[in-house]
Amino acid sequence: MNLIRRPRRNRQSAVIRDMVQETRLSVTDFILPLFVMEGQNVRSEVASMPGIYRLSLDLLLEEIQECVDLGIKTFDLFPNLPESKKDKYATESHNPDGLYLQAVRAVKERFPDVMVMTDVAMDPYSSDGHDGVVEDGKILNDPTLEVLGKMALAQAQAGANILGPSDMMDGRVGYIRQVLDEAGYYDVAIMSYAAKYASAFYGPFRDALDSAPKFGDKETYQMNPANSREALIEAQLDYDEGADFLMVKPALAYLDVIKLLNDNFHLPIAAYNVSGEYAMVKSAARNGWLDGERAMMEVLLSIKRAGANVILTYFAKEAARLL
Template sequence: MNFPDYRPRRLRRNATLRRMVRETHLRVDDLIYPMFSAFGTNIKKEISSMPGIYQQSIEHIVAEAKEVRDLGIPAVILFGIPEAKDAVGSDAYSDSGIIQNTIRAIKAEIPGLLVITDVCLCEYTDHGHCGVIKDGDVDNDATLELLAKEALSHVQAGADIVAPSDMMDGRIAAIRMILDENGFDPVPIMSYAVKYASSYYGPFREAAESTPGFGDRRSYQMDPANRLEALREAAQDVAEAADFLMVKPALAYLDLLRELKDNFDLPLVAYNVSGEYSMVKAAAEKGWIDGDGVMMETLLGMKRAGADLIITYHAKEAARLLAR
């Protein structure tokens, strides 16, 4: 295998050879598209830090969901901007909440599109934290009850998968229990198993209007310095009957994607988060990078690191390029 007997360039000589020996493949079936559903009508407001991504009222959400379906993307994940917020995020688990109504509207018009829902309270609380506040911090166990109610309400409205992103201890077990008790044992849970307290979330907080009113989320989201903790978090979610594991963010945590892929056999999801998306868009707008090329290389890198699925705001753009 020494030069000159082995020449790796032989297999790079032309596009057909390179395609035949390619080790990693990105497919449209790997993509999940995030959407922000806003209370009201005739709303389509572009997020200033996320070009091409919008807060939209339900009729526009349905129209874009049809476009997503037509591009071959199999699933969307929904985030909600409610009419009103309160201390316990009541709209999150209301039968007439923004997400519950959005699910019904999508399912009525596009029944074959898979609907995943983010299960958290931060978008619905007036303080912007992911649960019930007690003594200045989120009360873990009091929050579990509300998260379970939220997940159940989503599934009752027609959600295909629920995805808890709150990072409370024990939330997978609490959600699994309430779904099973109500006859929804076939519904999978996509766990945000490894979710770091990251600076990459800034544009999302504008999009979801979920910036904390005080403090930060470091008492429940993970320390970016920790690797072994990620394995413990994932193992606990597996023990509590999660059906998917997720790493969020993805780009700065590709090593964690590989760790989880090597240690667990559940489908693995990478969340290509808002900051990652916005950096590509901003640099491309300046002419500093080839936006499409960097986008596709980044998504392929997440697949190579071990992701089976990728939640990405680039999903529609990527799907169009993959169809060429």
């Protein structure tokens, strides 16, 4: 047999395989989501996310120090609040003395060189558990923008570097950009959740924040998992309204959408490797069904290979130890 092409020649040793590797992960690709809760010296594991904890602010700062030592420099903060702090209009979201804004300030004071990303959405603060203002069972778009604007400005004032509007209300990127610019926060970036799907993979995250909807679902504002061309419409709107990054969420079931946005927009593309995707790998590894480390790295490589420049992932700390 006379074969001109023998691809195995480029796989015959680890040295050659490394030399011709097309996709490479780096610690600088990662954003680590972290959950902050009230109290002192409190570490509460999220039952559906093995190895992930809700942390009081003192322990959150210790965790960030460990991650910085591993090379992780960007963190996305999420609040776990008691029901007593939640109301219809998410007023706690822009309370300067509230837990979340205190946490943003504390992280930036302790670690001025790290990038702090914040979540701009009503659901962690809403007594309804939805991402928008609710009237008569309907989620209202434009009244929600006013709340998001207040929240975004408060986060910028607290020192946030990147704001992550995760609500999927129409026009929110442009509204937030205008609020920030009018207040002089020109350098605060917006990472829009441009294509956020109504996914089954968010369950463990809602456990972590106790933020599940009190009624109905989120299908009137999050995208239909069957649609990909619609993602181009959403991304174009956010691009035109001034987004600095475009995000796809979740990542694994939407690798085609990551590629679609990467092929069509000259902005950094982010992908959120969400809680359910993390939980699947962890659960299978704990049962001995998968090699957890290999599966983790394969998942992250697939997201990077699809075209993501930035990966939000609960695996960031583990992966950083291996890179």
